[in-house]
Amino acid sequence: MGIEMKNKLRLVLGAGFAAGAYGIKQACKCKYAGGTLPATTYNNFPTTNPGQHNSSAAISLYGTACAAWDSLPDTPYYDANATNFTGSENWVAQPWCFVDPSCDSAIASSAFSGSGEYYSYETCGTLNCWAAANSPMSAGCPVDITGTGSGKVDKAGSCACLGGAYYNSTTSTLETFPTMASRVNTTSNLMYGTTCAAWDFVAGTPYIGSCPTSGKDFCHSDNSWCQTPWCYVDSSCPSAVQSDFSTDVYYSYNTWELNTNSVGRIRGIE
Numbered sequence: 682m683g684i685e686m687k688n689k690l691r692l693v694l695g696a697g698f699a700a701g702a703y704g705i706k707q708a709c710k711c712k713y714a715g716g717t718l719p720a721t722t723y724n725n726f727p728t729t730n731p732g733q734h735n736s737s738a739a740i741s742l743y744g745t746a747c748a749a750w751d752s753l754p755d756t757p758y759y760d761a762n763a764t765n766f767t768g769s770e771n772w773v774a775q776p777w778c779f780v781d782p783s784c785d786s787a788i789a790s791s792a793f794s795g796s797g798e799y800y801s802y803e804t805c806g807t808l809n810c811w812a813a814a815n816s817p818m819s820a821g822c823p824v825d826i827t828g829t830g831s832g833k834v835d836k837a838g839s840c841a842c843l844g845g846a847y848y849n850s851t852t853s854t855l856e857t858f859p860t861m862a863s864r865v866n867t868t869s870n871l872m873y874g875t876t877c878a879a880w881d882f883v884a885g886t887p888y889i890g891s892c893p894t895s896g897k898d899f900c901h902s903d904n905s906w907c908q909t910p911w912c913y914v915d916s917s918c919p920s921a922v923q924s925d926f927s928t929d930v931y932y933s934y935n936t937w938e939l940n941t942n943s944v945g946r947i948r949g950i951e
Contacts, residue, residue: 716894717741740755741868749876767831780801909934
């Protein structure tokens with residue numbers, strides 16, 4: 682077990698977090714957790730323009746775990762100029778994932794209309810703040826779970842996720858993570874840790890081999906780190922833990938407000 686894995690386990694145990702403690706409705710779990718979005722979904726849909734999004738580099742991971750997918754480069758709705766996260770673009774900063782159609786908060790996907798794919802924000806502990814034709818905006822929007830006025834689920838200041846700056850969609854390395862070069866050669870790893878998500882349960886990331894989709898009890902304290910959200914943060918963040926990938930890289934589980942905030946609970950994990 683590597684240093685980073687040991688640190689992750691220690692931090693999760695210290696936080697008293699046990700994935701699965703929320704009595705999740707089976708239909709509302711992230712249906713593709715630990716795997717990838719079926720190629721038939723992004724190659725054959727939406728019906729009005731089949732394969733419209735299949736050139737997006739991250740499309741096979743899109744919606745597979747609770748994450749603010751629409752804030753990440755190389756996804757269908759990414760907009761580098763989106764900044765109004767406390768207003769009309771609040772939905773961009775909210776986590777969601779694909780769920781079973783029978784989930785009580787399921788909304789039909791517009792990105793893949795006609796595919797039978799549904800998604801949910803509520804499954805990830807937040808609200809649907811995207812006013813779409815097939816789904817009006819939820820009462821309570823815009824969401825500001827941290828109470829910092831950021832409109833995001835990660836904490837502000839030094840504990841904010843270091844997203845964007847560490848993602849470079851045109852190269853195979855992370856600009857400021859030189860020691861990770863040998864590991865970072867996939868879209869999965871380019872996204873790794875750039876926003877709050879259970880990254881170690883995302884296909885293609887460094888520790889996915891230790892977090893198989895079956896055969897493990899993720900409610901057990903030895904394994905709960907697999908499905909606990911985290912992101913890279915500044916070294917001055919009080920809950921920052923040094924990564925074994927680089928002496929200059931730090932991460933935190935504590936910055937994901939929904940881990941402990943009473944406003945919402947993550948239902949998408951096991």
